[in-house]
Amino acid sequence: MSTIGKVTGIIANLVIVEADERVAQNEICFIKHEGTRLMAEVIKIIGRKVYVQVFESTRGLKVGSEVEFAGHMLEVSLGPGLLSKNFDGLQNDLDKMTGIFLKRGEYTEALDKDKEYEFEPIAKKGDTVKAGDWLGEVKENWIAHKIMVPFIFKGDYTVKNVTGKGTYKINEKIAVLTDAEGKEHNVTMVQKWPVKVPIKAYTEKPRPFKVLETGVRVFDTLNPIAEGGTGFIPGPFGSGKTVLQHALSKQAEADLVVIAACGERANEVVEIFTEFPELDDPRTGRKLMERTTIIANTSNMPVAAREASVYTAMTIAEYYRCMGLKVLLLADSTSRWAQALREMSNRMEELPGPDGFPMDLPAIISNFYSRAGFVFLNNGETGSITFIGTVSPAGGNLKEPVTESTKKAARCFYALSQQRADSKRYPAIDPIESYSKYLEYPEIVEYLNKNNGENWTSNVLYVKDVLLRSKESYEQINILGDDGVPLDYHITYWKGEVVDFVISQQDAFDKIDCRSSFERQRYMLEKVVNVLKYEFKFDSFEEVNPYFKKVINQFKQMNYSEYESDEFKKNEKELETIIQERKVA
């Protein structure tokens, strides 16, 4: 028998419920209102008073309404059929909802319970298994979706039987497991898991030692993100956060992409809805939508569900990681999530921290980022969640609580700069301000040099140094005037511009340039470094600018042509000719 309560107070979406029986922190409850049930989560308990945040509008709600406690925390259904879905923050399937407008209190099944899947067993009778072990698999789109021992199972179990090859619906029994006491447990293809609890069905979480190829040069070449690593992209509005996230979701070398559209514009989500089913995944030849799950809580959807949406997305990512898959999780924007926390903290009349955010904001953020990572599963296979969040700093000022807290938690920092965006240098990631801590990991350096050639890391550090010196020269030129500095300053400045235009900048709207493979990046980096190391001869500073513009233009032609194509080679040849014009032998 579940606990029952009654509403005694209402302040916006904070509702106070009086309950006599057992109630748990973060427990879900439903408030009955005019024939609908409004979902809410317990956030504080004082004596008989239970404070709950309602995931819906509380308009018209009255004191005295009955409240039913569900006996569990906010949880999601995990099973085949999560891919290609558009969920809201509470895992309702948006496509199953009827009507143009979202109706209050309308909740749907997350998975299709009537869809049949071709099951193939993996575990055998008599096997000893524990939570997260693979019992069998079904085909979901193109991936082998593993059916696992439910994560809530504690300790060792013995497989009594696993059903044979055949077609099953997700709620049908596919295995029976016996626990240490000899009790039998039925297992289906679906399990539930509370979103705020990390799924830890793995043996080890080592330091990341591989790099995730994203096809974006300013990531891969200059500031690589590790597979299983964390990064964040802060930037003022209009600096291209969303375009960049879309580029990552389209191109990254991940098996699956989970996108949490958290408190952002609805039209941006619509863009994904419209484009992804059309776009091809270059790696599989299938449609991009087939490897994507979207959790959409747009800015006009209920605020409390915004917080839930990032956790829902993370839990789905963790589930697929346990199948030995490479998952990329993107959240746009984590600032909106922090703001949702602030609104609630405010209503609860908690003492505020900086800018009115709750005091435990840094802890909440770092806790969330720590759920990403590369793992070794029980059977020795590996899986990973690479997490990249965007941050929308108020007023573009990076010294605000959300950015600062995130900086402590994430290992890569991709600073979008307004200045670069204004001068149309896209992606507007500042190559000097940004960093990847992974470049300091010996295991990552070793990995990069092994895969991209032994000069790779030294070349990367070299071009970064060129960028820095270029910036210094530029400042000097600006202060002293074009003819007030030695000729070398101009050359140093323009060499940095070569790096900026050829490596940092990339045309997200060009068919070819939008995605650059590691192989191609290696080739181009080598090429650029060679040119940078040449000495050039100029008679006056006026010659420097047009010459390097020509060099840059020719490099860009290479970026725009298909790698190793005739056109590419032709452009390369022309570049050689241009280089020879002024190169000092």
Place this chain on the structure above:
Amino acid sequence: MEKDIKAFQRVYTKLFQLTKATVSLHATGIGNEELAIVDGRLAQVVKIMEDIVTLQVFAGTEGIATDAEVIFTGKAPTLKVGEGLAGRFFNAYGEPIDGGEIMGEELEIGGPSVNPVRRKQPSEFIATGIAGIDLNNALVTGQKIPFFADPDQPYNQVMAMVALRAQADKIILGGVGLTNDDYLYFKSVFDDAGALDRIVGFINTTENPPVERLLVPDMALSAAEYYAAEKGEKVLVLLTDLTLYADALSIVSNRMDQIPSKDSMPGSLYSDLARLYEKAVQFPDGGSITIIAVTTLSSGDITHAIPDNTGYITEGQLFLRKDSDIGKVIVDPFRSLSRLKQLVIGKKTREDHPQVMNAAVRLYADAANAKTKLENGFDLTDYDERTLDFAKAYSEKLLAIDVNIEVDTMLETAYELFAKHFTPVEVGLKKEFVEKYWKEN
């Protein structure tokens, strides 16, 4: 304001707490956000604790006594919608300013949001005739975009102009803290253009209590939803000025003892503004709501919480600037941005539109650099001189807000200016476009 008292409504006459904006009393069976009439003034339930109900009185509580009459209406704020809506002006409560009644169904304002999967990607170009907008920052149906303007700029005039040229089925004006003069201006402009039958206005002027303003955008957007969702019409909503809306929010939050966040604004400012702006939508059956709003800035500061949050919500922003070289107001090509323009330019307009737009803005930027050089006392090159001449002509013939031409004419004009001041190589257009459209003078 007077409302009929119905027989079953319960009347209370014992207020035990009064603040500047709220009254509290003991009452039962009251719904959250329900409307009530306190001493003849409209009020809304903002908090219920056991049997203590706190009401926010929109017009303020001046003069309300502890024995004032409180009548609960049993419903959230609504708007009566129907055929009679068009051509009329209403106050913040949805009552016709010019008297009379509207017959029709009652629509709850501030209703639920559109399911994102039921939206369609915006793709219809809105021609305004203003080249600073159509050429550089094309607007699309279903878009939401504000003017970021200083209080002394003619944003209301530009908005009225855009509204009249935009070929919308309906124009809904939400006047939030409008001066009476501006209200009359809008009215006469629409009247002169013979467009009154396409206009619905919800007006809160500076003469009305500030908190009442909070209802205006919701009223305007509910009317818009009626026309767009139910009638499948193309609706353009004008909201001016949402900075005053945000100010009203901060007044309320302050009076309710909430902890302010940045710039004394309530912590929920982002959600509050997003709730309005996200009503902009393109429905699959052709109906759409496009929102053009105004956010006034204090001395151009866009890092203030109001423009900053707005910028994160809207799909771009338009900046007006007085160009001292030509003595006219122009749409600033650097700071203005329409995020949805990619969906239409070169697709719904001529193929070379994106290239011409970028080239012209780039040359204009070169001119700005040349100007800085000039101001710092450096010598100008011949190219610098030519960019300056180009910039002046570009400003005059294309950026100025008094320009009213078709997009094709804008492109032709741009080519004329290019040819007059530059070589094709300097302009850097794709070869095929140069061959097709470039015209030597």
